[in-house]
Amino acid sequence: MIETIRAAFVIARRDFTAIIFSKSFFFFLLGPLFPLGIGVAAGGLGSQVSRDIDNSVIGVALNQEEAETLLATRARLIGSLGSKALPELIILPDFSAQEPDIIAKLDSEKSLTAILSGTLAAPVLTGSAGDVKRWQGKITLLAETALSRPATVDIETRFIGQTGSSSERGQLLTAQAGQAILILLTMILAGMVLSNLVEEKTNKIIEILAAAIPMDSIFLGKLFAMLGMALVGITVWSTMGVSVALLVGGNWNALPSPAVGWPLFCLLLVLYFSMAYLLLGSLFLGIGAMATTVREVQTLSMPVTMGQLLVFFLAYSAITKLGEPIEWFAVLFPFSSPFAMIARAAQMDNLWQHGLALAWQGLFTMIIIRFSVMLFRRNVMKSGQAARKKSLFARVTGK
Structure with a gap:
């Protein structure tokens, strides 16, 4: 040997x-200069994986009536906007909407991108900076549509370092x-x-x-x-x-x-x-x-x-x-x-x-x-x- x-x-x-x-x-x-161009052109190969990755889920910590109204509004808007245009919403039953509890929930639940709390008239969106800024406009649209009356909703944002999902x-x-x-x-x-x-x-x-x-x-x-x-x-x-x-x-x-x-x-x-x-x-x-x-x-x-x-x-x-x-x-x-x-x-x-x-x-x-x-x-x-x-x-x- x-x-x-x-x-x-x-x-x-x-x-x-x-x-x-x-x-x-x-x-x-x-040599790498040539395959670099090929690699850029082949970027579309990851589209399926990207769809698997980008499955944003927002937890809803509103009262039961407002939460169900928000989910029904999302179901109506999906028909015209498409399922990928709006985040998935799940109701968090019996969940305290206090800020420490929200942060702990986001840290422990990797499936959650952010948490919506407060009320439909004054919603609060908590999550990482990138996720909150990405979905802030869509959540505002959902809240304004769910109110069923002319109203402008000012959504409050709270940023944390990084969620398990991000x-x-x-x-x-x-x-x-x-x-x-x-x-x-x-x-x-x-x-x-x-x-x-x-x-x-x-x-x-x-x-x-x-x-x-x-x-x-x-x-x-x-x-x-x-x-x-x-x-x-x-x-x-x-x-x-x-x-x-x-x-x-x-x-x-x-x-x-x-x-x-x-x-x-x-x-x-x-x-x-x-x-x-x-x-x-x-x-x-x-x-x-x-x-x-x-x-x-x-x-x-x-x-x-x-x-x-x-x-x-x-x-x-x-x-x-x-x-x-x-x-x-x-x-x-x-x-x-x-x-x-x-x-x-x-x-x-x-x-x-x-x-x-x-x-x-x-x-x-x-x-x-x-x-x-x-x-x-x-x-x-x-x-x-x-x-x-x-x-x-x-x-x-x-x-």
């Missing part, structure tokens, strides 16, 4: 140095952003493993290396060299992005905070990118073991790329379904696991699950590498049973 790791380090250092100090690496750093929506947005970053970076960078291996197969360099170093070491070294190159590129892109953001300015506090906190979330983002890269890169190594020409590479890698998009869509659709079977499947399936787990990091603060997930993904990466080595030996080094049969046939026929 020590010799394997040492030999892998030699290969990784050789490949990493050759790539970083090449002229093409500079142009590689310009916090949950912010964490979901962070989960979406984390998954989008992972899939873009993985698809940009993982293909370089394949092109590097095919190039060395064409030049017969890989066979020279295989004569002196175990194949496991060669594959591990190449995989981690490409990962190191990817991390260098990400560091450059991140530094440029942060520098531009600091120059432009902005409200950093407005960023929705993930459940585990930003420092740990960023660390997990790097770790899960590494695992997604290693998983896909090891699969590409297996493809490179079977391919002999660039055309074969394109033919064999296309299903893998499409499959990667499918597992991303699987994890993306499971963001709003924590704990459901489809979300557990996304967590346990190795290729979708990094995307599903970064979403969990944004929404759940328990850390032990990430250790288990990283270990599971690492184990599956090693299994794929071993299988890729077997394919390479059989198809390139001709050390499998098929090669022995061919050698026997040559001896018998004299060809």
Whole structure:
């Protein structure tokens, strides 16, 4: 094992140095500018998830008669305005409308966006600043319509720091952003493993290396060299992005905070990118073991790329379904696991699950590498049973 790791380090250092100090690496750093435009154009993919997220519910703490009148008014207006134009209203029975009780209710009930108290003539809307400002006009419309007489209602607003509902929506947005970053970076960078291996197969360099170093070491070294190159590129892109953001300015506090906190979330983002890269890169190594020409590479890698998009869509659709079977499947399936787990990091603060997930993904990466080595030996080094049969046939026929 020590010799394997040492030999892998030699290969990784050789490949990493050759790539970083090449002229093409500079142009590689310009690569994200193109998928960035594609990512912006594909923003409509999240419409269904956004509809699941944006389900605003306002608790009504009025007297029973006024509360029922308000709900009946909403039912009438929905026919002309549509269900999404007005927030959902639920009556809070036997609820004290005192301010401390309202704040406690909003903190404990994640389903509630805000609470309407007071009277129809003098309503009071309590919630986070963003939620209150968003729904203040619609609540005023409902109150004025419910009064059934010409009247102007001045709604009183009370702001609290952040409700459970607004916090949950912010964490979901962070989960979406984390998954989008992972899939873009993985698809940009993982293909370089394949092109590097095919190039060395064409030049017969890989066979020279295989004569002196175990194949496991060669594959591990190449995989981690490409990962190191990817991390260098990400560091450059991140530094440029942060520098531009600091120059432009902005409200950093407005960023929705993930459940585990930003420092740990960023660390997990790097770790899960590494695992997604290693998983896909090891699969590409297996493809490179079977391919002999660039055309074969394109033919064999296309299903893998499409499959990667499918597992991303699987994890993306499971963001709003924590704990459901489809979300557990996304967590346990190795290729979708990094995307599903970064979403969990944004929404759940328990850390032990990430250790288990990283270990599971690492184990599956090693299994794929071993299988890729077997394919390479059989198809390139001709050390499998098929090669022995061919050698026997040559001896018998004299060809």
